[in-house]
Amino acid sequence: MRYLRPPGAASESKFLADCIRCGKCGEVCPNRAINFFGFENGLASLDTPYIIPREQACMLCMKCGDVCPTGALQSIVREAEDIVAKVKMGKARVDMNLCLSYQGKTCGVCYRACPLQDVSIRVGYLEQPQVLDACVGCGLCERSCIQIPQAIMVIPNRKEA
Amino acid sequence: MRTWQRHLNKLRWISLCLVFGMLVLLPFLHLYQTYIAAHAYDLLPANERQIYDSMEKLTAPFLSNPEKQLDAIKGTTWSGTLFGLKLSDPLAAVGQAAASMKVYWPFMLTVAIPILFTLVFGRFFCGWICPATFLYELNDNLGTLMRKAGLPITQRRLDGRLKYLVLGIGMVLSAAMGAVLLAAVYPPAIIGRELYYVIAIGGFGGGTLFFLMTLVFDLMVARRGFCRYLCPGGALYSLLGRYRLVRIQRDVANCNDCAKCNVVCQFGLDPLRDNFGQECNNCTACIAVCPTDALKFELKAKDAPNQGPGHLGHQYRKQQQKSEIAEAA
Numbered sequence: 006m007r008y009l010r011p012p013g014a015a016s017e018s019k020f021l022a023d024c025i026r027c028g029k030c031g032e033v034c035p036n037r038a039i040n041f042f043g044f045e046n047g048l049a050s051l052d053t054p055y056i057i058p059r060e061q062a063c064m065l066c067m068k069c070g071d072v073c074p075t076g077a078l079q080s081i082v083r084e085a086e087d088i089v090a091k092v093k094m095g096k097a098r099v100d101m102n103l104c105l106s107y108q109g110k111t112c113g114v115c116y117r118a119c120p121l122q123d124v125s126i127r128v129g130y131l132e133q134p135q136v137l138d139a140c141v142g143c144g145l146c147e148r149s150c151i152q153i154p155q156a157i158m159v160i161p162n163r164k165e166a
Numbered sequence: 167m168r169t170w171q172r173h174l175n176k177l178r179w180i181s182l183c184l185v186f187g188m189l190v191l192l193p194f195l196h197l198y199q200t201y202i203a204a205h206a207y208d209l210l211p212a213n214e215r216q217i218y219d220s221m222e223k224l225t226a227p228f229l230s231n232p233e234k235q236l237d238a239i240k241g242t243t244w245s246g247t248l249f250g251l252k253l254s255d256p257l258a259a260v261g262q263a264a265a266s267m268k269v270y271w272p273f274m275l276t277v278a279i280p281i282l283f284t285l286v287f288g289r290f291f292c293g294w295i296c297p298a299t300f301l302y303e304l305n306d307n308l309g310t311l312m313r314k315a316g317l318p319i320t321q322r323r324l325d326g327r328l329k330y331l332v333l334g335i336g337m338v339l340s341a342a343m344g345a346v347l348l349a350a351v352y353p354p355a356i357i358g359r360e361l362y363y364v365i366a367i368g369g370f371g372g373g374t375l376f377f378l379m380t381l382v383f384d385l386m387v388a389r390r391g392f393c394r395y396l397c398p399g400g401a402l403y404s405l406l407g408r409y410r411l412v413r414i415q416r417d418v419a420n421c422n423d424c425a426k427c428n429v430v431c432q433f434g435l436d437p438l439r440d441n442f443g444q445e446c447n448n449c450t451a452c453i454a455v456c457p458t459d460a461l462k463f464e465l466k467a468k469d470a471p472n473q474g475p476g477h478l479g480h481q482y483r484k485q486q487q488k489s490e491i492a493e494a495a
Binding site: 019022023026029033034040044050154 | 204225240245252258265367372373
């Protein structure tokens with residue numbers, strides 16, 4: 006199962022040890038992007054928050070980090086520099102065989118959905134998207150992709166820093 | 167004049183209902199916030215529009231900007247924000263420290279106030295706030311009805327120290343797994359979570375089954391058994407409240423040995439023989455039921471030793487007569 010942790014989460018092991026499963030991150034999420042695990046991801050992940058970007062992506066409002074009592078999600082200022090530096094949910098990847106723009110049909114929806122335009126994603130000829138290193142993995146591009154299945158998807162990053 | 171303290175039980179029920187009511191209301195308020203944030207009232211289906219309308223009616227007299235202002239109250243009794251004040255359950259801090267093997271001070275500060283209250287009042291959380299207690303006491307009433315109807319109810323006595331073992335094992339397992347496992351077996355945390363899942367997300371999580379099992383345990387094994395014998399949070403509160411400053415004490419001069427206090431105590435304590443101890447959750451049922459106002463909260467760091475039969479009872483009168491006869495002889 007491909008899932009993201011909410012923004013501000015450190016590596017998976019540190020996140021699991023810090024999170025007390027209070028559910029407040031989900032309770033402040035204005036986009037209802039944060040859902041909670043049952044037993045499907047193992048006992049250690051029980052009741053921890055996750056995001057499936059194709060269903061509902063993160064808007065990078067950074068409210069969850071503010072409300073998290075334990076520092077499992079660190080508090081991040083809602084500014085581009087801070088977000089790019091500290092949010093490491095994952096990185097988007099374009100599947101050129103599926104992407105309409107790479108098939109010659111100008112699209113560019115992912116670029117327009119990105120909250121960090123030209124910082125995290127760039128478009129070139131025929132609006133062909135190019136994901137840059139600053140991508141934080143919020144998943145709004147994946148959420149908005151008009152192809153089925155999606156031509157751009159976020160590869161989660163939950164490894165040790 | 168009779169003591170005002172016999173009304174504390176009613177006050178406690180108001181408190182329990184308030185907490186439980188808030189836990190039900192908060193997910194709805196969260197949904198309301200998300201509907202506002204989406205600017206899509208016209209697109210909401212009928213049931214969601216109903217939630218929107220009712221929450222709007224409820225909050226409109228108090229709030230000018232509910233989307234922002236409702237962030238002031240969030241969370242559950244496990245960890246919550248109350249008008250900017252972050253409060254957490256001490257068990258959450260213990261579990262988190264065990265799982266992550268370090269102390270995160272901003273979080274530790276959020277449990278300071280609950281711990282302070284526990285040092286003074288003992289297991290006040292269990293009796294006055296815990297949303298699970300709300301259901302367990304109703305469950306206990308159900309047990310009474312079942313017994314009257316002749317259905318089998320078992321009230322076994324187990325060792326009260328079992329819960330300290332549960333707390334210890336929970337901490338060790340949390341540390342071993344590197345995850346706060348205690349959160350999964352702690353009823354108030356489960357209830358807050360499950361209410362949110364059911365209302366805001368849809369569908370129960372795994373905790374509901376666990377909680378139902380504890381209800382059956384209470385009916386079929388021991389009265390209020392989970393709180394008394396298994397709850398890790400109860401264990402922590404008992405330990406912290408061991409030298410509590412405010413405790414219920416028996417005034418032997420007013421006691422008439424009616425033993426109603428012992429019958430009404432769901433925790434199986436023995437007020438009649440001055441055994442209160444660290445388990446008492448301040449439910450004050452014994453104070454409310456006492457016909458002679460012999461039980462009262464007092465400022466005292468230790469329980470009185472057994473004071474013998476109450477002076478209004480006939481056992482004490484017999485003793486007196488015997489000693490008078492002995493003196494006369």
